[in-house]
Amino acid sequence: MIISLYIMLGLALLLGVVLGISALLFKVEGDPLVARIDAILPQTQCGQCSYPGCKPYATAIAAGEADINQCPPGGDAGAHALADLMGVEYKPINAANGVEKPKAVAFIDEATCIGCTLCIQACPVDAILGAAKHMHTIITSECTGCELCLAPCPVDCITMLPIAENPDNWKWKYPVIPIIAVPFEANNAN
Amino acid sequence: MNAIINFASNLIRGASSNKDVFKFNGGVHPHDHKAESTTLPIAQLAIPEKLILPLRQHVGYIPKVLVQVGDFVLKGQMLAEPEGTVSAAIHAPTSGTITAISEQVIPHPSGLPDMCITLTPDGKDTWAQLQPTDWRNTDKKRLVDKLRASGIVGLGGATFPTHIKLRTNGKSNVHTLVINAAECEPYITCDDMLMRERADQVINGIKIVQHLLGAEKCIIGIEDNKPQAASAMTAACANKALQVKVVPTLYPSGDARRLIHLLLDIEIPNDKRSTDVGIQVFNIATVLAVYRYFEFGEPSINRIVTMTGNVEKPQNFEVLFGTPLQSLIAAAGGAKADTTHYIMGGPMMGFDLPNEQVPITKAANCIIATAPDLFPAPPPAMPCIRCARCADACPVNLQPQELYWFSKSDNFEKARDYNLFDCIECGCCSYVCPSDIPLVQYYRYAKSEVIASDKGKEAADLARERNEFRLARIEREKLERAQKHAERAQAGKAEIKSVEANTTNLTLEKDETLAHAQTTTLAPTDKQAAIAAAIARAKAQKVASTPALAADNKSSAPTTNEAQATQDKQAMITAAIERAKAAKLAAIQAGVTPKNIENLSATIQTEINETDAIREKINITTKTKVAD
Numbered sequence: 001m002i003i004s005l006y007i008m009l010g011l012a013l014l015l016g017v018v019l020g021i022s023a024l025l026f027k028v029e030g031d032p033l034v035a036r037i038d039a040i041l042p043q044t045q046c047g048q049c050s051y052p053g054c055k056p057y058a059t060a061i062a063a064g065e066a067d068i069n070q071c072p073p074g075g076d077a078g079a080h081a082l083a084d085l086m087g088v089e090y091k092p093i094n095a096a097n098g099v100e101k102p103k104a105v106a107f108i109d110e111a112t113c114i115g116c117t118l119c120i121q122a123c124p125v126d127a128i129l130g131a132a133k134h135m136h137t138i139i140t141s142e143c144t145g146c147e148l149c150l151a152p153c154p155v156d157c158i159t160m161l162p163i164a165e166n167p168d169n170w171k172w173k174y175p176v177i178p179i180i181a182v183p184f185e186a187n188n189a190n
Numbered sequence: 191m192n193a194i195i196n197f198a199s200n201l202i203r204g205a206s207s208n209k210d211v212f213k214f215n216g217g218v219h220p221h222d223h224k225a226e227s228t229t230l231p232i233a234q235l236a237i238p239e240k241l242i243l244p245l246r247q248h249v250g251y252i253p254k255v256l257v258q259v260g261d262f263v264l265k266g267q268m269l270a271e272p273e274g275t276v277s278a279a280i281h282a283p284t285s286g287t288i289t290a291i292s293e294q295v296i297p298h299p300s301g302l303p304d305m306c307i308t309l310t311p312d313g314k315d316t317w318a319q320l321q322p323t324d325w326r327n328t329d330k331k332r333l334v335d336k337l338r339a340s341g342i343v344g345l346g347g348a349t350f351p352t353h354i355k356l357r358t359n360g361k362s363n364v365h366t367l368v369i370n371a372a373e374c375e376p377y378i379t380c381d382d383m384l385m386r387e388r389a390d391q392v393i394n395g396i397k398i399v400q401h402l403l404g405a406e407k408c409i410i411g412i413e414d415n416k417p418q419a420a421s422a423m424t425a426a427c428a429n430k431a432l433q434v435k436v437v438p439t440l441y442p443s444g445d446a447r448r449l450i451h452l453l454l455d456i457e458i459p460n461d462k463r464s465t466d467v468g469i470q471v472f473n474i475a476t477v478l479a480v481y482r483y484f485e486f487g488e489p490s491i492n493r494i495v496t497m498t499g500n501v502e503k504p505q506n507f508e509v510l511f512g513t514p515l516q517s518l519i520a521a522a523g524g525a526k527a528d529t530t531h532y533i534m535g536g537p538m539m540g541f542d543l544p545n546e547q548v549p550i551t552k553a554a555n556c557i558i559a560t561a562p563d564l565f566p567a568p569p570p571a572m573p574c575i576r577c578a579r580c581a582d583a584c585p586v587n588l589q590p591q592e593l594y595w596f597s598k599s600d601n602f603e604k605a606r607d608y609n610l611f612d613c614i615e616c617g618c619c620s621y622v623c624p625s626d627i628p629l630v631q632y633y634r635y636a637k638s639e640v641i642a643s644d645k646g647k648e649a650a651d652l653a654r655e656r657n658e659f660r661l662a663r664i665e666r667e668k669l670e671r672a673q674k675h676a677e678r679a680q681a682g683k684a685e686i687k688s689v690e691a692n693t694t695n696l697t698l699e700k701d702e703t704l705a706h707a708q709t710t711t712l713a714p715t716d717k718q719a720a721i722a723a724a725i726a727r728a729k730a731q732k733v734a735s736t737p738a739l740a741a742d743n744k745s746s747a748p749t750t751n752e753a754q755a756t757q758d759k760q761a762m763i764t765a766a767i768e769r770a771k772a773a774k775l776a777a778i779q780a781g782v783t784p785k786n787i788e789n790l791s792a793t794i795q796t797e798i799n800e801t802d803a804i805r806e807k808i809n810i811t812t813k814t815k816v817a818d
Contacts (some may be wrong), residue, residue, distance in 0.1 A: 043650035045657045053657060125656040145651045167246060169301035169645075171638035175631040177570055 033062045040081045043122035044073045048098045053124060067091065072098035075147070080134035104160040105143040106150070109136045114159035119149035119158060210435070210456040214448050216585040217440040218539065218618045220376050222415055227379045227496050227504040232387055233522050234508050241309040241512030242549040243269065244296040249350045250276030250342040250523035254272045255307065261288045264318035266489050269307055272338055278351045279719035280317075280342040283491040286311035297515075297534050297551055301544035309512065325398055330358065332486070333402060340483045341490040346370060346381075346444070346473035347535060352480065355470060356402045364470045367405040368453060369396060371412045371419070371474040372437060376445035377538030378556040380494040383506040385412070385419035388818060389426035393472055395481030403470055408432045408472075412450050415439045441538065442616040446471040448585055454788075460612045475555075495550055497522040499558035500529045509550045515720050516546045518557060525559045533558040537565065538617040580619035580629060586612050590619040594629055597636035602643070605636050611635075621680030696794050 020051040037058035044054070049070035051057040060066035061082065068082040076093065083090040093100060108128075110117075113134040120126075127143040130136030149158050163169070192379045245252045253270035257263060258798045263282040270280040273288060290308035295301065312410075325687050337353040344350045358364075373381045412420045424434045437443055439450045444761035447458050450469055458464050464471060474495065482488045488804055491511060495518065502523025509518060519525050533540040534554055543557075550557075580590035589608055596605035610633060612727065 041650075043653035043657070045653065054654070055657075082637075095238050106222070124660065125653050126660050127656075142652065142656065144649075165298065165300070166300060167298045167300050167302050169642070170298075170302060170635035171642055172299070172631070174635050175628045 006189070008103060031059075031062055034058045036085060039059050040078060040085065041073070042073045042078065042144075044144040044146045045180060046073060046144070046148060048072050050128065052091065065093065070096045070097045071099050075100040102162045104145045104162045105140050106138045106145065106147070107159050107161045108136050108138055109157040109159070112155050114155055116154060118152040118154065122148045124148060124151045192370055194392065211437050212452055214443075214451045215586055215587055216445065216583045216618060217442065217448075217548055218583055218621050219439070220441055220621065222439070223377045223498070224379050224382065226536065227377070227498040227506060228335065228382060230503065230505040232383050232506045232508055233521070235510070235513060235518065237311045237313065237315060237510065237512050238517040239310070240289070240514070241283055241286075241510060241545075242514065243280055243283075243292055243303045243307045243309065243512040243525065243741075244294075244549065244551055245270055245280065245307070246296060247297075247511070247552045248278040249348065250278070252305070253277050253280055255291060257288050257291075257307070259288055259291055262286070262312075263288060263309065263322070264316050266318045266487075266491060266571065268341075268489070269309075276351055276354055278349075279305070279339050279489070280511075281341050281489040282309060282310045282624060283512055285314055285316040293528045295544050297547055297548040297554065298542055299541040300692060303387070308548070321573065322487045322732060325484045326403065328403055329622045330404075334358075335345045337480070337483065339489070340479075342475055342476065342479045342483060343490070343552050345475035345479065345493055345552065345555065347553055347555050352472075352476055355472070356399070358403065362629050363468050364403045364405045364465055365407060366454065366470075367396070367400050367408040367466040368410065368446075368450060368469055368471045369382075369402055369410040369474055369477060370444060370449055370471050371410055371416075371423070372444035372447060372449055374413060374440075374441045375538055375540075377498050377558050378496050378536050379498070380555050382416045382419045383496075384475055384478065384494055385416070386422050389422040391481055392423070393430065393432065393480050394485070395477035395479075396427075397430075398480055398484055399477055400474055405470065409453050410434045411437050411443075411453050413437055413439045413443060425711050431610075442585055442614070445585065445614055445616065448613075460557070460609065490552065493550075493552065495554055496556040497559075498534075498556065500526045500561040500564055501559045502526065511551060512549045514547050514549055515543065515557065516772055519546065519559070526561065528561045528563070529559045530562065532685075533560055538621070539615060568626050568628070571627045572806070574625055574627060577624060579622045579624065580647070583618040583622045585616060585618060586614060588613060590629055591634070594627065597632040600639070602636055606640060610636055610640070634675045635656050 020058045034055070035058075038055055041054040041058055047053065049057040049066065051066065057066060057071065061068060068086060068088060069079050071078055071082075071094075072093050074082075079093055080090050091105055106127075113130075113135050114134060115130060117130065117132050117136070119136060120130060123142055124146060125142055128136055128149060135160045145160065147160060150160070184189055217794075222417055245255070251272075251274035254273045255270045257269050263269065263285065265285045267282045268279050268283055272279050284682065288307060289310045292306065292308065294308070295308040296304045298304070320346075323333065323336060334353055334356050339355070342352040344352060344355075369786075371381050371385060373379070396408055408431070410423055411430060411535050412434060413422065414420075420434060420436050427434065435453055437449070440489070442448055443452055446464060450456055450458060454469065456467055456469065458467055458469075479490050479493075483490070492508055493511070495509045496504075496506050499520050501519065502525075505522055507518060507521060519532075530627060531548070532543045534543050534557055535541065536556060537558060540556070540558070560744075574591060574594060576591055577625050578591060580594075581588070584590050586609075588654060592608050593605055593610055593613065596602070596608065597610070602610075613633050615630050615633060617630050620631075623629060649749065651708040
């Protein structure tokens with residue numbers, strides 16, 4: 001009786017020490033859950049989720065403050081992935097946050113642009129190039145399509161252009177087997 | 191049991207005539223339909239009314255256009271130069287005028303338009319100045335650099351820029367050059383006809399490529415359904431250190447890795463290239479293009495195309511790049527009435543062309559006119575019965591049935607784990623499937639979805655990085671601004687001090703100079719006057735800039751200044767204390783007590799009392815001291 005008690009006590013102490021050491025050795029910097037949620041989010045940094053960017057939204061989800069259905073650019077697939085990761089029920093995107101749109105990039109009408117730099121300050125990924133009183137332009141490859149530059153433009157010279165399908169981004173389609181209407185008589189004959 | 195099987199197979203192998211040809215797993219035997227287009231020799235196709243040259247004719251980056259609309263160009267002149275490492279040039283196939291640089295439908299499975307240069311020929315077909323190269327006496331590196339401007343890409347269909355494959359960085363470990371002349375896909379005969387008619391040129395081309403690679407050995411792999419080509423090649427290389435190997439007809443023996451396996455019994459690991467094991471593979475038509483470029487200076491402007499299928503006179507044609515498909519169809523006697531559409535490439539791996547106006551490009555080795563009786567529509571797909579015939583047929587040893595399940599259910603990660611990207615899309619699995627499932631279409635779908643999602647992830651990572659960088663920058667700028675403000679405040683204080691010090695110094699100097707002048711009376715009086723004036727100016731300036739310290743100026747002694755400053759400070763402190771006291775008094779008079787002294791425990795109350803007592807004591811002592 002006493003021996004077994006000692007054994008258990010000894011084990012508990014030993015394991016405690018092991019756990020304590022490994023907690024120090026394998027200390028995780030930051031919250032890995034936030035990073036994993038952030039990896040799913042589309043990084044448009046659009047703020048439609050009512051948080052100032054994807055990282056803050058990820059932090060809020062991890063803290064249980066935000067729901068998983070507030071990211072319209074992530075779309076249904078994003079909501080599914082977040083539901084899987086968080087182990088919660090899937091929810092369709094909250095319409096209050098916006099609707100999923102085809103991917104687009106901003107386009108500055110360079111003739112109208114007055115060079116006010118307001119859009120440059122609004123762009124979350126520094127994808128707008130320009131200087132005060134000089135024409136601005138969008139670096140297409142870096143634009144996330146967040147639409148944050150639309151509101152501050154005083155002359156409304158920025159429009160969102162959906163990305164057209166071209167041979168570069170074209171994808172093979174899911175094979176569909178066409179349904180052929182069999183004539184009625186032929187069907188009856190069987 | 192195994193021993194018996196091994197013994198039996200060894201016996202059979204020993205008995206077979208092709209002792210030095212090996213076998214890969216799987217493969218199929220479709221009807222080859224090659225005889226139709228080999229009855230007539232290669233014909234030269236006339237220059238069409240206009241040539242449409244897509245910029246996207248090869249694997250890699252789009253080349254940069256060098257010409258403008260309205261420019262007159264000569265045959266062989268460069269129209270677009272390669273941009274980036276993996277890119278190829280585009281040359282004018284004939285002389286004429288550039289009439290448009292616009293988007294036009296290109297031969298691509300998507301059927302989408304892309305940037306094309308339209309050239310209207312003048313009919314004179316005038317060559318630009320050609321510069322043949324003496325390849326035997328030129329540095330290899332220079333030769334490869336020259337090849338970059340040739341526009342030559344792999345003409346077997348993969349269209350990979352040839353100069354990349356010949357880059358050796360000074361030392362090449364390629365010991366064997368394999369010439370791919372297997373041409374395993376049904377209907378295609380362009381390489382067959384090329385070997386029959388131009389074997390000597392091909393051999394010369396092989397010599398150049400062998401020289402560039404430094405490969406000691408060269409094997410030409412030809413399928414046994416092309417005996418004439420094989421004998422022509424054997425005759426042409428009779429006295430040279432080349433080896434023509436005839437491989438049994440089995441689709442897809444023309445795939446580079448399969449051919450290496452057949453000829454050398456070497457299986458290349460899926461994550462390695464053939465050059466890692468010292469083997470480089472070239473298509474036979476590419477080798478010929480290399481020869482023509484170095485020997486005559488002719489860039490890549492044409493190729494041999496098989497026009498076959500449901501046309502009146504199937505034949506091989508030497509076609510200028512950019513020739514609209516309809517010219518080729520017309521040259522082959524026109525399409526038969528029941529032709530539905532055209533396939534580019536072979537029936538196993540090719541794709542449907544969107545219309546008859548699309549141009550012939552560097553990738554177009556064969557055009558097949560299709561008809562319902564030639565290519566009957568596949569019956570509706572039935573459920574997979576897991577018979578694993580596809581696995582038996584797969585030349586890459588994949589599990590097509592598993593890949594099918596994962597692709598069908600959009601389980602792309604799993605498909606990737608099952609080496610989806612090793613699939614060469616040869617179509618053997620679809621060919622043998624008893625349920626007529628379009629397996630390759632599923633793999634293509636899965637592949638492009640995976641590629642697109644990878645690209646999306648890359649873009650998201652870039653966006654994240656840029657966003658984080660921006661936030662860090664904003665933070666840094668804020669800090670810098672705060673620091674600058676602090677520095678400026680500091681600098682302001684220092685300036686005041688330095689001005690004060692200057693004034694003192696100047697006064698001293700003045701005294702000195704005056705004394706000097708008085709004793710010696712040598713210095714010119716105007717100079718003295720100027721100095722005096724300057725001092726006066728400085729004084730006036732100082733007075734103006736620091737009116738608060740104007741009073742101190744009179745005494746102009748730093749010690750008094752400091753004393754004054756301490757006095758002022760003291761006065762301000764006492765004033766502040768007075769104010770605080772007055773406020774406290776007013777609060778007490780108004781009956782307001784500090785909020786945090788309600789509901790105090792006994793110990794805290796005693797503590798407060800003690801502190802108050804100490805404070806009182808200090809007050810008394812200081813007062814007495816002040817009085818003293």
